[in-house]
Amino acid sequence: MIKIDKKEDGLYQFILKSENGNTLLKSVPFSTENEIDSALKELKFLKNSNGKLFERRTNTDGKFLIELKNTNGKIIGSSGLYSSEAGMENGILNISNSIDIDIK
Template identity: 40%
Template sequence: MQKFIISKRKNGEYQFNLKATNGAIILTSEGYKAKASCEKGLESTKKNSEDDSKFDRKKSNNDKWYFNLKAGNGEILGSSEMYESSNGMEKGIESVKTNAPTAMIIEE
């Protein structure tokens, strides 16, 4: 089952990861100073993941593909892993669209 996992980083910030059914991390958030802010970012991720226009597709300097999911105000909610091809990136986006809206939330 797909799930969001909220965890605390070594620097004290909170973050969330969206994991697919197979356990792969498909989206990682920025760091948040407060847990409540992290939870708001997670809820915004659920909402915005249903809108294809919120996915910013990118190619890195080393020719890897990735995407950022943005909120309505343009802030980055989460970033993907690096993909070898644009097709792989598109599959990652589809996975976020499918998994994020109904993913359970787990705190570590």
């Protein structure tokens, strides 16, 4: 499920949640509705990207996270932290599957 929020500062953000309500990914802030709509439309190409739009990262505490990039290489969203690399890879699979279900 993708939820779009308009924040108090007037910026927009989308939040991708799993079927059981867990947050999988939060987007960067977008200035306009058009910008966030464009980013959401790009998510359709995720399934055909072979995972190339996911950047696997490790923070300074050794935790793993995922950054989702658009087709131009700009970061459009980030996951929460994972304690293991296997958990992060499972997170990528969950994000891909949730996007595929939500955007047709």
